[in-house]
Amino acid sequence: MGRLNTDGSRLIYHYDFETLWIEPWGRDSLRVRATYQAHMPEERWALLEEPEALEPEIHITEEKAVIRNGNIRAEILSYGKVSFYNQRNELLLEEYVRDVKEPAIEICSSLGISAREFQGTAAGDYEITLRFESNPEEKLFGMGQYQQPILNLKGCSLELAQRNSQASVPFALSSLGYGFLWNNPAIGTVVFGKNLTSWHVHSSKVIDYWITAGDSPTVIEEAYAKVTGTVPMMPEYAMGFWQCKLRYQTQGGAVKRRQRV
Numbered sequence: 001m002g003r004l005n006t007d008g009s010r011l012i013y014h015y016d017f018e019t020l021w022i023e024p025w026g027r028d029s030l031r032v033r034a035t036y037q038a039h040m041p042e043e044r045w046a047l048l049e050e051p052e053a054l055e056p057e058i059h060i061t062e063e064k065a066v067i068r069n070g071n072i073r074a075e076i077l078s079y080g081k082v083s084f085y086n087q088r089n090e091l092l093l094e095e096y097v098r099d100v101k102e103p104a105i106e107i108c109s110s111l112g113i114s115a116r117e118f119q120g121t122a123a124g125d126y127e128i129t130l131r132f133e134s135n136p137e138e139k140l141f142g143m144g145q146y147q148q149p150i151l152n153l154k155g156c157s158l159e160l161a162q163r164n165s166q167a168s169v170p171f172a173l174s175s176l177g178y179g180f181l182w183n184n185p186a187i188g189t190v191v192f193g194k195n196l197t198s199w200h201v202h203s204s205k206v207i208d209y210w211i212t213a214g215d216s217p218t219v220i221e222e223a224y225a226k227v228t229g230t231v232p233m234m235p236e237y238a239m240g241f242w243q244c245k246l247r248y249q250t251q252g253g254a255v256k257r258r259q260r261v
Contacts, residue, residue, distance in 0.1 A: 024054040028070035072213040083100035096131035132197040144169030179208040179220040
């Protein structure tokens with residue numbers, strides 16, 4: 001069994017070499033980090049500076065710990081499994097565990113699959129996998145721009161990498177009422193399976209993600225924008241007529257185009 005304690009507004013879990021933090025990061029939102037390093041990495045990656053100070057509700061018992069920040073609540077059991085709920089006590093997301101060492105009947109299994117997997121690499125980092133239970137009725141949207149005609153990403157496998165004509169923005173909006181940001185710039189893949197959701201990166205030091213709960217896509221996206229930043233208003237001098245010249249080989253060609261327009 002792991003050790004559960006607090007540090008200010010942060011809930012901390014220790015087991016063997018793993019340290020896990022759950023803390024408020026914006027209203028109705030939580031940031032989760034886990035590492036096998038001696039110290040938790042400090043990079044914020046896609047997140048802005050720490051948001052306004054919030055006072056979450058934290059309760060710790062022998063069996064589990066609970067942290068609530070507005071409309072979202074996280075529970076971590078004494079053996080490490082993390083689950084998230086909204087203000088109506090509806091399950092949003094829970095980790096996928098199948099291990100004979102765990103006491104819960106529904107996940108006690110000889111498969112030996114953990115939710116948070118760290119495998120050491122020759123470079124000194126870790127190959128990391130994070131697994132969640134999957135609701136087969138859930139619909140998922142977002143994740144940036146991929147060359148595919150698919151709106152609902154349930155059942156898709158996506159590369160977490162930037163390429164020509166591919167922009168990976170690892171933020172998923174769920175029909176269950178939550179938004180999830182994979183806050184890790186490492187190259188990898190995500191699989192939104194019907195039975196399992198799996199985030200995997202080839203080389204990193206930390207699991208880092210942000211999750212928020214909301215009753216509408218607008219509320220969820222506003223919370224996401226507040227912690228990652230909003231697009232600034234374009235200056236007035238740039239709001240006039242825009243003319244693309246990519247295919248104009250001479251100035252005369254551009255003049256003829258303007259005359260036709």
